[in-house]
Amino acid sequence: MRHSLWIALPLVLSLSATAAAQGTPEQQAACKGDAFRLCDDYIPDVAAVEQCLRAHMAELSRACRAEFGGGKRRRAK
Numbered sequence: 784m785r786h787s788l789w790i791a792l793p794l795v796l797s798l799s800a801t802a803a804a805q806g807t808p809e810q811q812a813a814c815k816g817d818a819f820r821l822c823d824d825y826i827p828d829v830a831a832v833e834q835c836l837r838a839h840m841a842e843l844s845r846a847c848r849a850e851f852g853g854g855k856r857r858r859a860k
Contacts, residue, residue, distance in 0.1 A: 813846035 806814075814836065818826065821842060822835035836843060840853055 810850050813844065813850045817843050817847045 821839045822832045825831035
């Protein structure tokens, strides 16, 4: 079953409904590990994996979180 996950991985890493079905190379590189670590049960359902990753935003790697637009924190002045 793990072998089939690698085949489906490009579809899993699409972070936007309007993005290419395979996601960008940056998205794949940033979120591949997080998708398998946190959302393995939802693979290969792209929408479910995206929802799962968003639900685990605090647990995502810094690079993956940045792909979702949550990687930068503003400092209070």
